[in-house]
Amino acid sequence: MTTNTNDKTLIKEVSINAPLNLVWYAWTISERVSEWFAPETVIEAKEGGTYELYFIPGDRTGMNTIGCKITKFIPEQKLNFTWKGPDQFKDLMNNEDTLTTVEVSFESVNENSTKVIVEHKGFKDNEDWIEAFNWHKMAWTGVLESLKSTLEKGEGNLCCKPLNNNVS
Numbered sequence: 001m002t003t004n005t006n007d008k009t010l011i012k013e014v015s016i017n018a019p020l021n022l023v024w025y026a027w028t029i030s031e032r033v034s035e036w037f038a039p040e041t042v043i044e045a046k047e048g049g050t051y052e053l054y055f056i057p058g059d060r061t062g063m064n065t066i067g068c069k070i071t072k073f074i075p076e077q078k079l080n081f082t083w084k085g086p087d088q089f090k091d092l093m094n095n096e097d098t099l100t101t102v103e104v105s106f107e108s109v110n111e112n113s114t115k116v117i118v119e120h121k122g123f124k125d126n127e128d129w130i131e132a133f134n135w136h137k138m139a140w141t142g143v144l145e146s147l148k149s150t151l152e153k154g155e156g157n158l159c160c161k162p163l164n165n166n167v168s
Contacts, residue, residue, distance in 0.1 A: 008123040010137055014144040015115050018151040020108040023116060024076045026151060027104060036146045036156035047073040051081035055159065062087050071101065079104045083120065086139075089132040098122075118144065 016023055026032045028045040038053035049070045055063040065084045072080035080103045084094040093100060100122035107115040118140055123133045143159050150156035 006125040007121065008125050008129070008133060010120040010123065010133060010140065011117065012120075012137075012140045012144055013115060013117040014148050015109065015113060016148045016151050017113055019112055020076050020106060020114045022151060023114040023147075024079075024106055026147060027079055036150035037143060037159055039158055044070070045073065046070065049073070055086075068099070072103070076106055076108075078106070085132055085136065089135070092128060092132055098124075116144065116147070 026036065028043060030041040030043045033041045033043060033053070038055050040054035040057040042050050042052040042054075044050045047070055051065065051068045051070050053065045053068075054060070060066060063086060068082045068084060070079065070081045072078055080101060082099045083102045084090070084099065085092070092098065100120060103119040103121065105117040105119075107117070109115055120136055120140060123129050123136075139159060142157070146157045146159065
């Protein structure tokens, strides 16, 4: 087993004009997560529960976090879960011994505003992981923008959708 002393952490945060409990539910109720993150989700909101996102509905073979679990669950404070990267990084980061972890912290700013901090940990600090780190940096920015837009305006933009939206 390797040590984590050289691992990299990606940190993103966003302030959302919504009460803490609504922001918490947006991360922990399957139907709500599918409004802003992935179109199909299986979430068991408890420590040890499933945290699976399916970016292509019905597809259990690609673009998903199948098998990922909640590792910490403190209502309205902390949600941690294991993570699998997208298909282009599956050989690098989707094996049981190379899974990264996502730690989401929730902080009430006031009764109508919440700060969300995402810390994605476990990226190896070597050349093989640079592209995966940079991709996730871009993806988490979009995911948090979608969360904010969904909760403030009801207009989410799901992450990682296939680009076959041919509208004529």
